[in-house]
Amino acid sequence: MNALSPVPGSFQIDATVGGGGHSLRILGAASPGGRLLGLDADAAAIERSRARLASFGDQVVLRRSNFEAIGSVAREAGFGQVDGILMDLGLSSHQLADEARGFSFRTQGILDMRFDPSTGVPASELIATLDAEALADLFRRHGEEPHAWKIAKAVVTGRSRDPIDTADGLATVVERAVPPQPAARRRIHPATRVFQALRIAVNRELEVLPTALEDALELLRPDGRLVVIAYHSLEDRIVKRFVAAERRGCICPSAVPVCVCGRSPRLAPVGAQPQVPTEAEVAANPRSRSAKLRAARRLAA
Numbered sequence: 001m002n003a004l005s006p007v008p009g010s011f012q013i014d015a016t017v018g019g020g021g022h023s024l025r026i027l028g029a030a031s032p033g034g035r036l037l038g039l040d041a042d043a044a045a046i047e048r049s050r051a052r053l054a055s056f057g058d059q060v061v062l063r064r065s066n067f068e069a070i071g072s073v074a075r076e077a078g079f080g081q082v083d084g085i086l087m088d089l090g091l092s093s094h095q096l097a098d099e100a101r102g103f104s105f106r107t108q109g110i111l112d113m114r115f116d117p118s119t120g121v122p123a124s125e126l127i128a129t130l131d132a133e134a135l136a137d138l139f140r141r142h143g144e145e146p147h148a149w150k151i152a153k154a155v156v157t158g159r160s161r162d163p164i165d166t167a168d169g170l171a172t173v174v175e176r177a178v179p180p181q182p183a184a185r186r187r188i189h190p191a192t193r194v195f196q197a198l199r200i201a202v203n204r205e206l207e208v209l210p211t212a213l214e215d216a217l218e219l220l221r222p223d224g225r226l227v228v229i230a231y232h233s234l235e236d237r238i239v240k241r242f243v244a245a246e247r248r249g250c251i252c253p254s255a256v257p258v259c260v261c262g263r264s265p266r267l268a269p270v271g272a273q274p275q276v277p278t279e280a281e282v283a284a285n286p287r288s289r290s291a292k293l294r295a296a297r298r299l300a301a
Contacts, residue, residue, distance in 0.1 A: 001025055003227045003270060003295035009033035010083035013074060013219070015067040015212065016040060020049035022086055027056050035059050037079045041066040041116040041203075066116065068208035071215035083224045085216045089209070090231045091115070091199065103199065105171035105191040111164070113199045123198040124165040132156045142206070142234065143197030151177045151194060170194070196232060206234060213242045217266060220298035225270065227295045236274065236292045243267055243296050267296040 006012050006029040014023045017038035027036050036059065040046050046064050053060045065073045067087060074080065091103055102111040102123065111124040130138065135152035139145040154177035155164060164170050174191040200206055216226055230236035245251075249265035274292035282289045 001029065003275070003293060004084045004086055004225050006030045006034065006084055011079055011081070012036045013070070013079060013082050013085045013216075014038045015070055015085060015087045015216070016089065017049045017062065018045050018088065020052035022088060023049060023053055023060070026084075026086070027053065027059060031056070031059065035061070035079070037074060037077050037082075038062045039065050039067055039070060039073060043116070064116075066208060067212040067216075068204075070212055071218060074219055080219065081221050082219050083221055085220065085224070085226050087212065087216070087226075087228045089205070089229060089235050102167040103195070105167050105174075105189060105195055107167045109167050111167055111170055111198075113195075113202045115203050120202060120204075123202050124163075126198060126201065127155060127164050127170060128159060138201055139194055139197045141197070142200040143193035143195075144233070145193040145197065147178050153177075167195075200234070206238065209235060209238050210242065213239065217246065217298065222298055222300040224298040225295060226267070226298070227293065229291055229293045231290045231292075236294070239294050240273075243269060243273075243294060246296070264299075266299055268299055270295040270297050 004012070004026065006026050008029075008031060010030045012026050012030055012034065014026060014036060017023055017040045020038070023036055023038050027034065030036065038046075038049055038053070038060065040049070041064065043064055046062050050062055061077045061079070063073050063077060074082070101117075102109040102113055111122065111127060113123040114120050126138070127135075132149075132152045132155075135155055136148040139148035139151055145151065151174050154173050155170075158164055158173045164173060171189070171191040174194050178190040213226075213228075220226060228239045230239055246267035247265055247269065249263050250259045250261055251263055252259050252261045274294050276293070277285075277288040277291055
């Protein structure tokens, strides 16, 4: 909230509305007169937020959409210029707790992992159809998994006997394939990176983020704030590089002694980069432990 700095009468976008918690706080600060557009690819999230934010009436506009389409959806909804945009990346606690969707390795649900179950292919299809090389590459690129090849081979061997189509079934295969962890690292389940990799691949998270950031920047008024919370290094790196590039402005090759592109800086960082949760916050909310928040202010065109 400090980074976003909503004020009464401001127009805000919560590009990952989830359960509506952030939106509730934003609307409180933007009232009276403020409006908020909430986006989410998950229909269940939109319905939860609709109920939670009902008291704000027509101050709230909710749309079921991936934030990849933030530009077109915002303009259609009357949010062509806004004062703040929040992106809280990754998945929500509600999605983790939904056993039917297979986001958590602690559930017996079908291995789906799609934010929007009406599009794309479920994670179970990737597990069933990709060969060992492709699986290892997926686990390595999207999960930074050091045992990617061992796990991929175990998956291929395991599925030849029985389908691996549930979350706990895949977690068991991974746990058996990975060497025992040192005591200091046992708090992280061996399947954590594999599940992250599958979720990212299924939802094209790393593909859509650059487009969403670029379109979000175009929607911001001068002095508007862009705030992004990422939970793993792959997403955070994309955000970090985007802000750095827009802070620099010029895109001329380093060999060119004088700027000829004429491109001006469009963002200025706000506060420490990145901001991380305090020990007290992590103690109260353990899922925040890996969060990194980056904030930037839109410069005048």
